[in-house]
Amino acid sequence: MSRAEDVSATAPDGPGRPRLVVIGPPGVGKSTVAREVARRLDLALHDSDTIVEERAGRSIGDIFLEDGEAAFRELEQDAVRAALTTTGSVVALGGGAPMTAAVAEALQGHDVLFLDVGIADAAKRIGLNRSRPLLAVNPRATWVATMEERRPTYERLARWQVDTAGRGVDEVVAEVLAVLGEDGTQPHGEPGGSRPDVPDADRPDAPGDQDGSR
Ligand SMILES: Nc1ncnc2c1ncn2[C@@H]1O[C@H](COP(=O)(O)OP(=O)(O)OP(=O)(O)O)[C@@H](O)[C@H]1O
Ligand SMILES: O=C(O)C1=C[C@@H](O)[C@@H](O)[C@H](O)C1
Ligand SMILES: [Mg+2]
Incomplete structure (x- = not known):
């Protein structure tokens, strides 16, 4: 099994710093x-x-159905915290995870x-017909409304933003590797880097943005 396939259900405890955390709808x-970059x-x-x-031994659909969304968000928050303790990893978050204030923090x-x-x-x-509990009813309108509500949070938390519209996986992965500086250029948005993707003042760790009000 390659490292990229080794999705751990029990990420190690302790301070960590993933190489990249991917968010979006x-x-x-x-x-x-995330899998391909890893x-x-x-x-x-x-x-x-x-x-x-893996931790619950149930599908997300079943957790929503049996325990409700609030219970899922608790499990999700714990999962994100565990993933964020890993170092040098690539982390993909569930689409709604950044909307939990503690996760955003x-x-x-x-x-x-x-x-x-x-x-x-x-x-x-996604065909908008797979078993995504939040898109079970009126999936197209729900996706649009949800994205509208979440976009400001995604943008505020992100250091980099990559548009995937009309682009295949390989093209998107190539741009992600470029922003990380893994294509032989400077990482984007780094001191000395050539193309900051998000202005410093908008960065989540920018001075003056420490009150967690998201
Ligand atoms: N750039 C792309 N172009 C075309 N198809 C893509 C692209 N990226 C992903 N896909 C396909 O879209 C589908 C959804 O991708 P994926 O499951 O990675 O999305 P996700 O953001 O993780 O969704 P979720 O929030 O439900 O976890 C998959 O079938 C995948 O192969
Ligand atoms: O957008 C969301 O809120 C969700 C996205 C999925 O990744 C899962 O985390 C779950 O279906 C909820
Ligand atoms: Mg996913």
């Missing part, structure tokens, strides 16, 4: 892109949805990348 490709860089992969399912100072997409591409990718 359902179907944008967080899990797919494979290409030979890094461990942690996906909060997978951690929740925990993401402060981490290297967070927002994968962006519109409804047209998202619908094609």
Whole structure:
């Protein structure tokens, strides 16, 4: 099993710093892109949805159905915290994870990348008919409304933003490797880097943004 496939249900405790944390809406490709970036860089992969399912021994759909969303968000928060204690890994978060205030707070100072997409591409990718509990009713309108509500949070937490609309996985992965400086160039947004993707003042760890009011 390659390291990228080694999704741990029990991430080690202790302070850590993942190499990259990927956030974004359902179907944008967080899990797919994170897995491929981890494979290409030979890094461990942690996906909060997978951690929740492995720890609970149930699918996310079943957890929503049997225990409700609030219970899922508690499990998700624990899973994200565990994943964020790992060092040098690639972490993919569930689409709604950053909307939990404690998760947003925990993401402060981490290297967070927002994968962006519109409804047209998202619908094609996920079909909007798979078992996603939050998209069970009126999936297209729900996806659009949810994205509208979440976008400001995704943007505020992200150091980098990569638009995936009209682009295949390979192209998206290439841009992600570029922002990390893994294509032989400077990492984007680093001191001395050439292309800051998010202005310093908007960075989640920027001075004056320490009150956690998200
Ligand atoms: N850039 C892309 N172009 C086309 N298809 C893609 C792209 N990225 C991912 N996909 C496909 O879209 C589907 C959804 O991807 P994935 O499960 O990685 O999304 P996700 O953001 O992790 O979703 P969720 O929030 O439900 O976990 C998969 O079938 C994947 O192969
Ligand atoms: O957007 C969301 O709120 C969710 C996205 C998925 O990744 C899962 O975490 C779950 O289905 C909830
Ligand atoms: Mg996923």
